[in-house]
Amino acid sequence: MRAAALLLLLAAAGCNRTPSSSSAPVASGFGVAIVGISGEKQTAGAGATLDQPVVAQVNDAQGTGVAGALVQFSSMDGAHFDPPSGLTGSDGQFSTTVRLGGASGRTSLVATTQDKSGKRVQVTFAEIALDYQQTLGQVLNEKYCSRCHNSESTAERVSNHDNLSVAPHAFSDGATLNQISRANLVAIITHGGAALSKSPEMPPYSPTLSASDIEALTAYIRAVADPPYRPQGVFNANP
Ligand code: HEC
Structure with a gap:
């Protein structure tokens, strides 16, 4: 039994190594x-595939794209790449499809290439993996909020943002949203702008959404904040 398990482990370890050594293409440009x-x-959502591919470009000293350079993607946060490595095209770019790891939170993706001398250079991409509650918040945001809070229109909805007399903030605007306490986020979403002496164009959602829906929206707002939201007290612990 134990020998079989060990063999399996060895096979798995071998599998992990094989793709990078045997199937990784050989660079023809640097x-x-x-x-x-x-x-x-x-x-x-954690474990889901990002809508857009992630694209890196290898440049020469003049900032021009280099064809045939080897790019390898990796992630300490469990993200999966398809393909994980490959050569840049004639524009110097390499594109990969990313499936996020199973844990929620900030996810870093690292793209690495080597110069002629073998020195590694890399660039990091920051992505966000949402937990279940935050994913519900994202769905509710798309349905109820983003037409006003997102200034960009999509195929599914036309943005109302620029028609409003007081401009609402994007939920990713951490500089603004991080300043608002959780209680005040819940209050403005529940009771609307007018109840808080803010713009009445911000509607009250207590007739439409449950308290747990509103919690999910605040969890989503915190998750997507850029710069990231830091709960009060974390810094105070070490004065
Ligand atoms: C019809 C347009 C509209 C919709 C839809 C809307 N909002 Fe707003 N929202 C506003 C406006 C306008 C303000 C700015 C109020 C002010 O600062 O006086 C605002 C402000 C806010 C604020 C305070 C931070 C900020 O952006 O200034 C939060 C939080 C907020 N809205 C959450 C939500 C949520 C969550 C939803 C969806 C459930 C939503 N809003 C839907 C118009 C809207």
Whole structure:
């Protein structure tokens, strides 16, 4: 029994090593820098696939894209890449599809390449994995809030943001939203702007949403804050 388990372990360990050594392509070009092109700051449920691919570009000293450079993606936060490595195209770019790890929280993705001398350079992409409650908040946000709080229109909805006399903030606007206490977030969502001497264009949601829906929305707002939300007291503990 034990020998069989050990064999399985060895086989698994071998499997982990095989793709990077045998199937990783060999670089035909080398740059000196790697930069992020797109796919940063996406939000999805833990374990879900990000909507947009993550794209890195390898550049030469002049900042021009280098074709044929090897890019390898990795993550300490359990993210999975398809493909995890490959060569840059004629534009110097390499694109991968990302499935987030199973744990919620900030997720860092690292893209690495090597210059001619073998020195590694890398760029980090920050993504956000939502837990179950935060994912519910994201769904409710899309349904009820984002038409006013998000200034961009999508195929499914036209933004109302620019028609409002007082501009609401994007929920990712941590500089503003992190200043508002949880109790006040709940209050403005529950009772609306007018009840708090704010703009009456912010509707009251107590007729539409349950208390736990409103908790989910505040959890989502905290999860997507940029800069990240830091609960009070964490800093006070070490004066
Ligand atoms: C019809 C447009 C509209 C919708 C829909 C809307 N809001 Fe607002 N919201 C506003 C406006 C306008 C303000 C700014 C109020 C002020 O500062 O006087 C605001 C302010 C807020 C604030 C205070 C922070 C800020 O952005 O200034 C929070 C929190 C908030 N809304 C949450 C929500 C949530 C959660 C939903 C969805 C359940 C939602 N809002 C839906 C218009 C809207």
